[in-house]
Amino acid sequence: MTIEDDAVAGATLELLEARLHRLTYLLTGDATWSGIPTPPPKPASLDETVSRRLQQLERDLGKLSREVPAVRDMIQLHDTFPDLIRPTPPRTTPETLTTQNLASIVLAYASAFPETASRLSSLNDLPVPDAEASAALVALQSRLDALAQIQEDQAGEVAELRVRSARALQRWYEVGVVGSGECWAEWEGRLGGVEREVRRVEVLRGRREREV
DSSP, X not given: OOHHHHHHHHHHHHHHHHHHXXXXXXXXXXXXXXXXXXXXXXXXXXXXXHHHXXXXXXXXXXXXXXXXXXXXXXXXXXXXXXXXXXXXXXXXXXXXXXXXXXXXXXXXXXXXXXXXXXXXXXXXXXOOOOHHHHHHHHHTHHHHXXXXXXXXXXXXXXXXXXXXXXHHHHHHIIIIIIHHHHHHHHHHHHHHHHHHHHHHHHHHHHHHHHXX
């Protein structure tokens, strides 16, 4: 192993150690006088480990869903429509804003904080909708989808009827109006020819009568 490899390995270990210290500080929020984060205390028993606490939370949630119908309906609603409840995407503060800019933005909306707090407090007085009514509304989703499909099909049929009506109108114009005009023109031409023939015959007859 060369000196360069040793340097790379040492730098990698230092970076890993720095990241480990950051994670430790995020977990504990405490550090010694030298700046080294205080390690988290070891669990006193097996029940205080993360895996056991997660299992306990799952058991409590299952018990709560069995005892409270609203929680059971909410879990069923989430399982049926997972896209209905989406987590809020995290937002990062723009790095271009200074502390004064951020403070001015917060102070600009300071007057809205009491109003928002009062509105949030008033939500406690609102009655919770009946779970059966909410479940009935959710059950109507399939019928609404079917009605939307029917409406889409009807819109397609109406569009097709419009096209057919336009074609029928064009055909009527070509046959009824233009064709009738051509027919009248042909008849008028024939009548003109007959009139000329009649006049020619009358002229010949008049000449013969004068000769006699």
